[in-house]
Structures are given as structure tokens and as C-alpha cells.
Amino acid sequence: MLPHPTPPLGHPGRRARTVRRTALTALSLAAACSLLVTPATAAPVGPEPLDAHCAGQARLHVPGAARQQADCLDELTTAGTVASGHTDPADYAGLTPKDLPTPSGVPGVQIDGYFPDTSTTNTNHGWHHDSQFVIRLPDHWNGGLVVAGTPGNREQYANDRAIADWVLARGYAYAATDKGNTGTAFYRDGRRPGDAIAEWNTRLTQLTRAARAVVTQRYQRPPARTLATGMSNGGYLVRWQLEHHPELYDGGVDWEGTLWRTDGPNLFTFLPSALRHYPAYAAGGPGAAEAEAALHRAGFPAGSEFLWPYHHQVYWDLTQRIYREELDPGYDGDTEAGTPYCASGTPACDADYAYPERPAAVHRAVDRIALTGRIGKPLITLQGTLDVLLPISQDSDVYARMVHQAGRGSLLRYYRIEDGTHTDSLADVFPGRVRPMVPCHRSAFTALERWLAGTGRPPADRTVARPAGADPATLLTSCPLD
Incomplete structure (x- = not known):
């Protein structure tokens, strides 16, 4: 949960094309081009194929960003980004089982940067600047965008193993934010009580709008589907976004989201x-x-x-x-x-x-910062029955009732995962007693895809039983919801 330093982006010997952009460098490049290129000297250039490796990298601009750096990578998943310096394993330490498979074969562009902010808790890349984000744009795109906030008080790469690797391998563009403040002293950010948490919501909204614009720049069309997902505090953000900004999203998957209610429970x-x-x-x-x-x-x-x-x-x-x-x-x-x-x-x-x-x-x-249950787009919520950080009876059981009481029950599916707990790495510590949640999140995500595509409605709300006799390897890769 503490912020951790990350080496500068890129890695010696790693082949990556880098474009750094600030307002000044953009103006300087424009001026240089006006001096060096004239209609008489410019060579005709045909349009670059959209599925070419890192096509359009130089023209990508994150609206509102104070800093951005775009790198052309041979691998956008952690199979490559750990070695190239485009993630920070400390951000996601302890969040997933140690044997979770890592997909590979996803080349594309990664954009790292930050939006204007006054707090400095996030030390990634030596920037000492909050509101850092990462946007990943695979060469082979499926037309969708997944956006996420981080669990706990972690930095922007916290979801890389649990969520980003998998959705990138499925062809989605992916964007994540550090939520605007990080670390166990996050409460120092802001001027009045609640400011730091309230900023989480505005930062995910900000990133979603910016990422949709960047996706449009890269692929020459807007995303056909924008999905929000996240675990713990990231799940809270999914709920809040679908309540307050349903126009930005097609749906979401809430993985054990934190419940804030004025009258409790909280x-x-x-x-x-x-x-x-x-x-x-x-x-x-x-x-x-x-x-x-x-x-x-x-x-x-x-x-x-x-x-x-x-x-x-x-x-x-x-x-x-x-x-x-x-x-x-x-x-x-x-x-x-x-x-x-x-x-x-x-x-x-x-x-x-x-x-x-x-x-x-x-x-x-x-x-x-309280939730209301008044979601405006389809939501799938899942939580483990052995969650003892956010007990399920005080959290998702309550939120599901809130959604129904708000008259939005047709937009919700809720799955209670038997023997799941809040932190998936505990499945390694207690393999016979705790099941990992990550495959259940993936089952929920694919169920949402089918729901939105009109090819199948998700199973009704239920407690998803732990399969009798299932070994740890099976539980790590399989979680049927029906």
C-alpha cells in the first residue's frame, strides 16, 4: 500500500520508440516542421494501416495531461513490462495468487503521464506527482476500452496482474489511474474531510474521458464499448461511476467494492x-x-x-x-x-x-462519498463469503439491496463467491480453505460482455458454490457462475 519508486520508463537495450510530450515540446516540434517541410519538398506518404505496430504513436495526445510519455512496446502485459520498466511489481504485490498465468503476445503503445495535481505521494518514475495514469493501446484492438481505479491506496499499476494482463490479451485498450493520492497517509491530501476520497471519483471520470479520446485518436473511431472494473476501493469507484456518470460507460464489474453509506454500514x-x-x-x-x-x-x-x-x-x-x-x-x-x-x-x-x-x-x-444504488448501466457485483476486511453482510449484500430499493434491480447481477476472501494471495496461504476470486471476476466480465452484446443474460443472483474436490489449479482458472 505504500508508494514505491520505479525506474525511469524504458530499459537499456529494450527496443522502444518513445514520444515525450509537454505543451512546449509540442509547439517546438510544430515550429520545426513548419521550417523543414514545404509542399515542394514533402514526400507523399500513404496512410499508415491502423493495425500496424504502434500506428499513430506520434499523434497521440491525452487531453488535460500535464505530462505524457508514449512508448512503442513489443509486449504490453507484465510478461514484458516488468523487464522494460513499464510497470511496478510493488504496486500489485500480494493481490493475486503466485501461480496466476501471465498472457503474452500483446504489442502496442503505452502512455504514462499525469494530470495537473498538487499532491506528490506517487513516486513512480521519480515524478513525485499524483494523478498518474497509464493507458495501453494494443495493436490488435477488439473495439473496447476498460478503465480502472486502484484497490487500497496503491499506484496506477496495481491492477496489472489481476485485470490489465487479461483484458489486454482479449484485445481491449486499458487505462488506470492512481486515483489522485496514494499511500497510507493519503488523508493528507485535500482541504476538508472527505476530499481525498472524493478526488478518487473525479480522477476516474477524468481518465475515462481522456482515454476515450486517446482511443479515438489511435484507432480512428471511438470505443464501441467502455467498461469500468476494479477491486475493493476500485470496485467502489465502479459503483460510483455507474451511479453518477452512466453516460460514459456501457457497464461495469464491481469486485468487492467498498461500501460507504451515511447511516451505515460502512x-x-x-x-x-x-x-x-x-x-x-x-x-x-x-x-x-x-x-x-x-x-x-x-x-x-x-x-x-x-x-x-x-x-x-x-x-x-x-x-x-x-x-x-x-x-x-x-x-x-x-x-x-x-x-x-x-x-x-x-x-x-x-x-x-x-x-x-x-x-x-x-x-x-x-x-x-456515499453510494445510493441508483446505477444507470448494467453492473455485475461479486464478493467472497469469507471476506473479513469488508464483511459481505455489511457490504455487497447491502449494496445489492440498495440497487433493488432504488428500482434498478434489472441492471444488477450479484454473485456471492463461496470461500472467496478479500485478498487473493491468501489462497496460496490457505489453499484448502480459500478460493481465488480472480477467475470469478473473469467469469463475471465475460458474462457482462454477453449481456451487453445481447447474446445471453447472466445467471440470476446466487451464491456460487465452491466445486467439491476441485484442486488449486482448477480453482485458479475456473469459476462457473451457473
Whole structure:
């Protein structure tokens, strides 16, 4: 989740044509061309085939970008971009199972850059500039565009293994944003509570519009289909975009999106319970059974107990403190993001945070980023039943009801994935107890494709059972939804 430095784009010895563009260099190139080329001296040039390798690279311009660099690559997936310096493995570390296959054979153009912004948390490429993006344009295009925001507080390459590799291999153009702020101190961005999260939404909207324009430049026609997808905070963005900007998208796939509701549930209605009761549960003794029951009541499902130690160590405490600091910085006074692992009863301890009792201003801050369920385009939501960062009963179960209550149920399909959890790398740690979600996301994505094409409606909402006796290799590549 922390920002990580990335080497400069490109790699010594790697064959790549690079075009860097700023407003000044574009003007300089135009002036030079006016001096050197005249109708009398210009040689006739035929139109470049649209499927030629990196066709039109020099003319690509990302609207609104303060900086962009376009590179012609032999490989746009991580099969090539790791070696060429066009991704950062630290961005996606821990998000996918270690044996997830990597597709290859996708040449094309990659554009890296950033939009104007004042925050500097993203250190990728040594730029120290937020609102960084990546746009990938395969030579062999299927007519579609996939856009994504990142999970957690990660940088723009976070989806490269879980999402980008696969959609690029299917022929989609792909674009992703760092959401405008990164790292565990993301809450420092903005002037008032909620600003940093609100920026995530505007940055994905901004990138979608820009990427659609770039796709049109590259392929000489706009995308026939624009799809939004993402996991965790990226899934939240899918929901928000389809609620607020359905005109930009044809549909979306929401993978365990974070739920924000003004009246709850939200992170602040279940994470404090985990922090308050887990220590007694872990200690054993007379209070352990009562603490376990309290965790179950908070939404952490029975049968997920084996995942609690990891989440207490890695996620629950940090997540509660940094998001509470973003939306309710006054709770702990001058302290920044609380006191890690404070014991219940400690002054201003996040284990004792009571969201319903907080001032109206806090609820207004949450309301700025809250979801409504009023989606305007088809959405497929999926979440694992063993998710113990965002318990399914407090998240996607609720969001599905919200969509139906808003009268938009015909636009939604919802799949509860038995034994899936929030972080797919845990399938490597608990291979007999946790199934990876990534093949289920891909099944949902192809179901959305058929839905939009009119060639088949997705299966009805359901809990997708874990196949009896399936081995880890099968679970990594297969997830039938029906």
C-alpha cells in the first residue's frame, strides 16, 4: 500500500520508440516542421494501416495531461513490462495468487503521464506527482476500452496482474489511474474531510474521458464499448461511476467494492468492533467466547476465524485509523491517524470509535462519498463469503439491496463467491480453505460482455458454490457462475 519508486520508463537495450510530450515540446516540434517541410519538398506518404505496430504513436495526445510519455512496446502485459520498466511489481504485490498465468503476445503503445495535481505521494518514475495514469493501446484492438481505479491506496499499476494482463490479451485498450493520492497517509491530501476520497471519483471520470479520446485518436473511431472494473476501493469507484456518470460507460464489474453509506454500514460500523473484541478472542480464557460472538455480530462470518489473525495484524487497525483520519480527523485531536493497536479505554482509541455518536459534520463528510444504488448501466457485483476486511453482510449484500430499493434491480447481477476472501494471495496461504476470486471476476466480465452484446443474460443472483474436490489449479482458472 505504500508508494514505491520505479525506474525511469524504458530499459537499456529494450527496443522502444518513445514520444515525450509537454505543451512546449509540442509547439517546438510544430515550429520545426513548419521550417523543414514545404509542399515542394514533402514526400507523399500513404496512410499508415491502423493495425500496424504502434500506428499513430506520434499523434497521440491525452487531453488535460500535464505530462505524457508514449512508448512503442513489443509486449504490453507484465510478461514484458516488468523487464522494460513499464510497470511496478510493488504496486500489485500480494493481490493475486503466485501461480496466476501471465498472457503474452500483446504489442502496442503505452502512455504514462499525469494530470495537473498538487499532491506528490506517487513516486513512480521519480515524478513525485499524483494523478498518474497509464493507458495501453494494443495493436490488435477488439473495439473496447476498460478503465480502472486502484484497490487500497496503491499506484496506477496495481491492477496489472489481476485485470490489465487479461483484458489486454482479449484485445481491449486499458487505462488506470492512481486515483489522485496514494499511500497510507493519503488523508493528507485535500482541504476538508472527505476530499481525498472524493478526488478518487473525479480522477476516474477524468481518465475515462481522456482515454476515450486517446482511443479515438489511435484507432480512428471511438470505443464501441467502455467498461469500468476494479477491486475493493476500485470496485467502489465502479459503483460510483455507474451511479453518477452512466453516460460514459456501457457497464461495469464491481469486485468487492467498498461500501460507504451515511447511516451505515460502512467501515466505521464494523472495524472498531474487530479492534475492540479481537484481543480478548485471541487471548483465550473466559472472555474468548463472548468476544467471538461479538465479532460475528459485527459481521465477521462464522468459519472465517482462521483469517482473523492476519487481518488484525495487517488490515483492521491500519484501515480504521487512516480512513477515520480522512473523514473524522477531529476524533483524536492533534494526533494523526490515531494510536496503532491501542487498547479499548485508551483516550481517543479507534477501538472505541462510535460512528453513530459522532457529530453531524462527520456524517456529512461520509455523505459526500456515499453510494445510493441508483446505477444507470448494467453492473455485475461479486464478493467472497469469507471476506473479513469488508464483511459481505455489511457490504455487497447491502449494496445489492440498495440497487433493488432504488428500482434498478434489472441492471444488477450479484454473485456471492463461496470461500472467496478479500485478498487473493491468501489462497496460496490457505489453499484448502480459500478460493481465488480472480477467475470469478473473469467469469463475471465475460458474462457482462454477453449481456451487453445481447447474446445471453447472466445467471440470476446466487451464491456460487465452491466445486467439491476441485484442486488449486482448477480453482485458479475456473469459476462457473451457473
